[in-house]
Amino acid sequence: MGYTGPxxxxxxxxxxxxxxxxxxxxxxxxxxWYLAAIGLNWQTETxxxxxxxxxxxxxxxxxxxxxxRPVLPAPHQIVAEVWKTxxxxxxxxxxxxxxxxxxxxxxxxxxxxxxxxxxxxxxVGILHSRTLDKSLMPWIITSQTIPILxxxxxxxxxLNSIGxxxxxxxxxxxxxLSFFPVTVGxxxxxxxxxxxxxxxxxxxxxxxxxxxxxxRFPASLPFLFTSMKVAVAASLVGAIVGELPxxxxxxxxxxxxxxxxxxxxxxxxxxxxxxxxxAGVLVWLVxxxxxxxxxxxxxxx
Amino acid sequence: MSDARLAPALxxxxxxxxxxxxxxxxxxxxxxxxxxxxxxxxxPLLFVGLLFWASAWGLTSSLAALSPASKALDRLLSxxxxxxxxxxxxVLWELIVRGLNVPPVLLPPPTAIGSEIADSTHLLWxxxxxxxxxxxxxxxxxxxxxxxxxxxxxxxxxFLKRGLLPIGNLVSALPxxxxxxxxxxxxxxxxxxxAAVVVxxxxxxxxxxxxxxxxxxxxMERDLMRTYAASHxxxxxxxxLPAAMPFVFNALKINATLALIGAIVAEFFGTxxxxxxxxxxxEIGRMNTPMVWAEIAVAALVGSLSYGLIxxxxxxxxFWHPSIRKx
Numbered sequence: 001m002g003y004t005g006p007x008x009x010x011x012x013x014x015x016x017x018x019x020x021x022x023x024x025x026x027x028x029x030x031x032x033w034y035l036a037a038i039g040l041n042w043q044t045e046t047x048x049x050x051x052x053x054x055x056x057x058x059x060x061x062x063x064x065x066x067x068x069r070p071v072l073p074a075p076h077q078i079v080a081e082v083w084k085t086x087x088x089x090x091x092x093x094x095x096x097x098x099x100x101x102x103x104x105x106x107x108x109x110x111x112x113x114x115x116x117x118x119x120x121x122x123x124v125g126i127l128h129s130r131t132l133d134k135s136l137m138p139w140i141i142t143s144q145t146i147p148i149l150x151x152x153x154x155x156x157x158x159l160n161s162i163g164x165x166x167x168x169x170x171x172x173x174x175x176x177l178s179f180f181p182v183t184v185g186x187x188x189x190x191x192x193x194x195x196x197x198x199x200x201x202x203x204x205x206x207x208x209x210x211x212x213x214x215x216r217f218p219a220s221l222p223f224l225f226t227s228m229k230v231a232v233a234a235s236l237v238g239a240i241v242g243e244l245p246x247x248x249x250x251x252x253x254x255x256x257x258x259x260x261x262x263x264x265x266x267x268x269x270x271x272x273x274x275x276x277x278x279a280g281v282l283v284w285l286v287x288x289x290x291x292x293x294x295x296x297x298x299x300x301x
Numbered sequence: 302m303s304d305a306r307l308a309p310a311l312x313x314x315x316x317x318x319x320x321x322x323x324x325x326x327x328x329x330x331x332x333x334x335x336x337x338x339x340x341x342x343x344x345p346l347l348f349v350g351l352l353f354w355a356s357a358w359g360l361t362s363s364l365a366a367l368s369p370a371s372k373a374l375d376r377l378l379s380x381x382x383x384x385x386x387x388x389x390x391x392v393l394w395e396l397i398v399r400g401l402n403v404p405p406v407l408l409p410p411p412t413a414i415g416s417e418i419a420d421s422t423h424l425l426w427x428x429x430x431x432x433x434x435x436x437x438x439x440x441x442x443x444x445x446x447x448x449x450x451x452x453x454x455x456x457x458x459x460f461l462k463r464g465l466l467p468i469g470n471l472v473s474a475l476p477x478x479x480x481x482x483x484x485x486x487x488x489x490x491x492x493x494x495x496a497a498v499v500v501x502x503x504x505x506x507x508x509x510x511x512x513x514x515x516x517x518x519x520x521m522e523r524d525l526m527r528t529y530a531a532s533h534x535x536x537x538x539x540x541x542l543p544a545a546m547p548f549v550f551n552a553l554k555i556n557a558t559l560a561l562i563g564a565i566v567a568e569f570f571g572t573x574x575x576x577x578x579x580x581x582x583x584e585i586g587r588m589n590t591p592m593v594w595a596e597i598a599v600a601a602l603v604g605s606l607s608y609g610l611i612x613x614x615x616x617x618x619x620f621w622h623p624s625i626r627k628x
Contacts, residue, residue: 021464071487131362134379135386145608146601147561149478150581153569154593157585158407233474240476244569252479260482260570268482276475283474 033075038064040071073266081270094250101274103251104239107167108282111174112235116228118175119182126183127190127216128208137187144180151176152241170242170251174235181234185227189220218297225290232282240275252278317367324360331356335396346400350393357389409591414598417591424580425599432577433603435492436564440499445556447500448507449549456515457533469509477502481567490571498567503556510552514545547622550615557607561600 041064085097243253259268488494568578
């Protein structure tokens, strides 16, 4: 093999891989965004400028990118707002985006953990009881086709009226949303060892519990992590929607609702960006845990 | 098992059919007894209720233990067992709520929900028309269509495919429902804003799945098309699109649920005074929980019916696929 310079190798890897295409698409999205911001904010901003007097096109474009209450805020406005509310404000004050993100994150995580544990327990129950398998499993699958989120406001209000408020009702919705994917994935995973392996456990005269712990549970890990990625995203959505109906004062959902009441588009977008970053990080963390667990099992990366 | 202790006469020597009949009779008797005891309440009701539960469990498990020889009977059983389980839950729900005098605000009994559905059919129908027939259908068709067409367009460019797929996968994990307030600001309070939320929600699952599906045809089959000197469009229409259908239908099924959720939640951000999401948040404000449950029952029914319809279409369209051909 001839010598290829490190620079050339790097370029080839970048173009042949994903980095350059993804960056190009991102750049295109930002460009389209700026153009769309001009188009959508043009009318209101030029009206304002006409009232003030003469204006040039450059001035008008600059105005559409720095409007107070834009129809579509320009990306740099959102970045500035996120920066301001994350780094320039104490994290404990209700003006800080970190404060709201933490409120949402805490109920997301609590609900996700309870939901995953519950999902695993139900899956083990379904595995060991033919009656549960035949009677409960169809309902669990049907329930995935039901818009469960519609139930969220009711759970919050009902739990509030019996004196349970704060973290738990929201976490309950996240639990509800996250246990379905985990149950379905785990049942599939626990059943994944083939006949040969279960027969081997049988010849060792292993108890059902030993078979579960030493064969079925390790075999189900890939399924568990895949469904946990879905579940963690779902529980974040659950926590956000759970903050909508009761006029909650804290959390990303409350920021969205307050922003839509007062026409603060930049605030809505910054809450959305925060929620997206959180979803990305949560899924990425589950992915890291998956890699670590599978590596310990001896899977090749 | 508790059922063996409860009914010693039904010990294992009885035939399965006799056991089944005995359990069925016992369950119906106990359910009737429990409803008759409702005015009395207290310990007798609790006792009979528990007995009913045990006997219904026994009935379900003896049904589940059957393995009939004929295929039709087997299919009937696979519907009857979950149905029986559902009815058991409903009866227990009714007994618990009425026996313990749970305030209807917390949890209304199923009969109250049923009579609410019967009483306010016109309201439920109006909400169904507004949310489902207008917002969901329009958004679903537009979003799925746009995702499908985009996938076919970017299919010709590996560069775009490599760039858009990771972004599409990322977006699928994001809480897209948060764009609802923005869409309400842009498109107003009526159904177009809800349809727009649905479009954004269903677009990316469709895009990602269709692109994956277009790659599903194997190299051997593609080479065959090349030896036939098939053009790009010919091989797309005759080989790759049919091969992509299982993936497309997978996205259609995921999106059916997403679309309904998107339209309902978007109505929490502002709506005219009709629609399923509006009704839910308004009736909760009035603490009228039976109506909320009625609305949720309608949503559940609509959700599972549309899912079932798409699954049915899938069976017709992908009749050649091993997972369907086998049955």
